[in-house]
Amino acid sequence: MDLVTIGDVHSAAKRIEGVAVRTPVLPCRWADGLWLKPESLQPIGAFKIRGAVNAVRALSDEQAAAGVVTHSSGNHGQALAYAANARGIPALVVVPDVAPKVKVDAIRELGAEVILVPGGERLSVTEKLAAEHGMTLIPPFDHPDVIAGQGTIGLEILADLPDVRTVLVPIGGGGLSAGSCVAIKETNSSVQVIGVEPELAADAAESLRVGHLVEWTDEQRYRTSADGVRTNICERTFAHLSKYLDGVVTVSEAQITSTVGVLARKANLVVEPSGALATAAFLHHRDQFRAGPTVAVITGGNIDPAALVRALS
Amino acid sequence: MDLVTIGDVHSAAKRIEGVAVRTPVLPCRWADGLWLKPESLQPIGAFKIRGAVNAVRALSDEQAAAGVVTHSSGNHGQALAYAANARGIPALVVVPDVAPKVKVDAIRELGAEVILVPGGERLSVTEKLAAEHGMTLIPPFDHPDVIAGQGTIGLEILADLPDVRTVLVPIGGGGLSAGSCVAIKETNSSVQVIGVEPELAADAAESLRVGHLVEWTDEQRYRTSADGVRTNICERTFAHLSKYLDGVVTVSEAQITSTVGVLARKANLVVEPSGALATAAFLHHRDQFRAGPTVAVITGGNIDPAALVRALS
Numbered sequence: 001m002d003l004v005t006i007g008d009v010h011s012a013a014k015r016i017e018g019v020a021v022r023t024p025v026l027p028c029r030w031a032d033g034l035w036l037k038p039e040s041l042q043p044i045g046a047f048k049i050r051g052a053v054n055a056v057r058a059l060s061d062e063q064a065a066a067g068v069v070t071h072s073s074g075n076h077g078q079a080l081a082y083a084a085n086a087r088g089i090p091a092l093v094v095v096p097d098v099a100p101k102v103k104v105d106a107i108r109e110l111g112a113e114v115i116l117v118p119g120g121e122r123l124s125v126t127e128k129l130a131a132e133h134g135m136t137l138i139p140p141f142d143h144p145d146v147i148a149g150q151g152t153i154g155l156e157i158l159a160d161l162p163d164v165r166t167v168l169v170p171i172g173g174g175g176l177s178a179g180s181c182v183a184i185k186e187t188n189s190s191v192q193v194i195g196v197e198p199e200l201a202a203d204a205a206e207s208l209r210v211g212h213l214v215e216w217t218d219e220q221r222y223r224t225s226a227d228g229v230r231t232n233i234c235e236r237t238f239a240h241l242s243k244y245l246d247g248v249v250t251v252s253e254a255q256i257t258s259t260v261g262v263l264a265r266k267a268n269l270v271v272e273p274s275g276a277l278a279t280a281a282f283l284h285h286r287d288q289f290r291a292g293p294t295v296a297v298i299t300g301g302n303i304d305p306a307a308l309v310r311a312l313s
Numbered sequence: 314m315d316l317v318t319i320g321d322v323h324s325a326a327k328r329i330e331g332v333a334v335r336t337p338v339l340p341c342r343w344a345d346g347l348w349l350k351p352e353s354l355q356p357i358g359a360f361k362i363r364g365a366v367n368a369v370r371a372l373s374d375e376q377a378a379a380g381v382v383t384h385s386s387g388n389h390g391q392a393l394a395y396a397a398n399a400r401g402i403p404a405l406v407v408v409p410d411v412a413p414k415v416k417v418d419a420i421r422e423l424g425a426e427v428i429l430v431p432g433g434e435r436l437s438v439t440e441k442l443a444a445e446h447g448m449t450l451i452p453p454f455d456h457p458d459v460i461a462g463q464g465t466i467g468l469e470i471l472a473d474l475p476d477v478r479t480v481l482v483p484i485g486g487g488g489l490s491a492g493s494c495v496a497i498k499e500t501n502s503s504v505q506v507i508g509v510e511p512e513l514a515a516d517a518a519e520s521l522r523v524g525h526l527v528e529w530t531d532e533q534r535y536r537t538s539a540d541g542v543r544t545n546i547c548e549r550t551f552a553h554l555s556k557y558l559d560g561v562v563t564v565s566e567a568q569i570t571s572t573v574g575v576l577a578r579k580a581n582l583v584v585e586p587s588g589a590l591a592t593a594a595f596l597h598h599r600d601q602f603r604a605g606p607t608v609a610v611i612t613g614g615n616i617d618p619a620a621l622v623r624a625l626s
Contacts, residue, residue, distance in 0.1 A: 021337055021339060021340070022337060023337060024334055024335060024336060024337060024354065026334060026354055026356075027334070027356055029356050029357070029395070029423070038354070040581040041337065041339055041351070041580075041581060041582075043339075043340055043342050044342070045581055082342070110342070264583050264618070264621070265583075265618055267354075268353040268354060268358055268582065268583040268584070268614030268615075269354075269581065269582070269583065270577050270578075270581040270582065270583060271581070301581030302581075305577070305578055305625045308577070308625060309622050309625055309626070312618045312621060312622050313622070
């Protein structure tokens with residue numbers, strides 16, 4: 001399989017300029033050696049906008065005119081709607097009919113059409129719509145342009161904190177971690193890149209340990225509160241992680257929840273559970289990676305206010 | 314009185330580079346035409362670090378060796394402690410003995426010595442300590458270097474959003490608003506700069522209306538929940554605001570509290586009541602300033618978690 005190259009990531013950085021926010025790298029006086037990359041401040045509240053904008057801007061005018069389609073009730077659905085709207089092209093987002101109304105409304109407000117289907121039919125309906133309307137299917141992570149777009153985070157970290165030694169990055173489907181690995185290791189191979197997963201959805205950790213893709217069941221993965229990383233990685237992202245990643249740290253549910261509270265109280269950031277993973281790894285598992293300046297990527301902030309209130313108590 | 318010049322603000326921008334964070338200007342998809350400048354992400358959670366770092370770095374080596382002193386139980390106390398620590402010089406912070414322990418601890422953790430005194434003796438004790446130890450007194454806003462440091466926010470807004478039409482900036486003692494006015498109006502006089510105050514602490518609005526400094530009593534000003542702007546402006550900041558400011562908008566306590574909730578839910582930012590003033594003005598008083606791209610400065614995020622929970626309910 002062809003992997004994403006550092007050139008692809010540099011091209012993505014040019015394409016997303018002016019649409020994705022250049023988030024800062026924030027020093028933490030309350031945690032010596034820790035910096036935060038708060039992607040929760042992106043226009044849709046998550047890093048996903050980088051991959052979606054890169055994929056949409058990479059389309060030819062002819063492809064773009066036919067529009068884009070995806071299956072995601074989460075941040076990628078909003079990201080693709082935002083990216084399509086920014087280019088002025090149609091977007092369809094196929095969403096399971098059990099998705100919360102608030103998420104469906106958010107996608108519609110961004111100008112996309114939402115198609116509600118039974119959960120099991122998501123992928124087949126998406127593929128059918130793409131074929132029927134000649135629309136380009138842009139999946140949440142299993143796509144080179146999406147991976148390259150997410151990788152721009154790695155370039156920005158190296159530019160803003162040149163003496164960084166370790167980067168901690170959550171793993172869901174693996175798009176962010178795969179892209180960040182390429183960006184960082186191909187630019188400075190001495191920087192350590194560590195993936196972070198919940199103990200309850202640690203399919204990437206197991207896959208990398210045994211050397212081939214191991215899928216966890218929905219029942220297993222849906223135990224974690226970190227809803228942004230309940231996805232299995234895929235062959236494409238596994239191939240990137242196998243080549244580049246220096247290791248995976250897993251964190252407990254209690255560590256995730258308490259870190260959501262810490263980030264609100266000490267860093268003034270509203271973070272969703274998945275967004276707290278990397279910081280939780282720094283606060284609770286520093287023995288598992290090299291000492292030195294460390295950046296934790298905060299992937300998103302779209303948390304239910306009631307869950308934030310619980311984390312603050 | 315000599316006013317701070319645009320040259321002073323440019324010098325400040327060079328001095329604070331690498332210590333203060335270059336905060337981004339964030340577009341808000343939930344409020345058309347609004348961008349946020351989140352100074353709540355600075356290392357001490359507030360913009361005050363800019364003025365303090367500028368003032369400390371402007372000292373000669375001899376002055377610096379003797380250290381700095383101030384009177385503030387709030388964000389400026391922490392900012393000066395941080396700035397002194399960054400330069401490796403001593404700092405004394407004189408704090409009223411009724412200040413919450415959490416604020417005193419925060420200043421001590423930053424390496425400053427805290428002197429607790431009865432509230433009425435704050436200023437006299439500070440001046441006595443400065444004289445006795447040859448320390449430089451760096452007050453929270455009545456100082457050219459502090460004003461010039463806060464003004465760097467204005468330069469960054471103009472650089473990051475060149476088509477900005479209006480900048481909304483809270484007024485407490487007036488250091489931030491004075492510095493921002495100089496930076497913005499002396500660079501592009503067509504950009505409107507509007508101050509924002511709580512209705513319950515609107516001394517600047519009244520002073521500018523009548524054309525001379527009008528002090529509000531402690532009893533009046535302490536009615537507002539926006540504890541960061543309970544201070545009267547001073548002759549120095551009044552002189553800058555008289556020359557440059559385009560107007561003042563006042564907001565109600567209900568508007569402040571609801572905006573703290575909006576910023577947490579929609580912008581993923583934890584903001585203190587004073588920090589929500591400018592955004593509240595945009596959301597509730599748009600008729601009082603010119604249409605077009607508007608930046609609201611979020612001054613800080615140091616809110617009591619219980620108050621944040623109330624704003625989220």
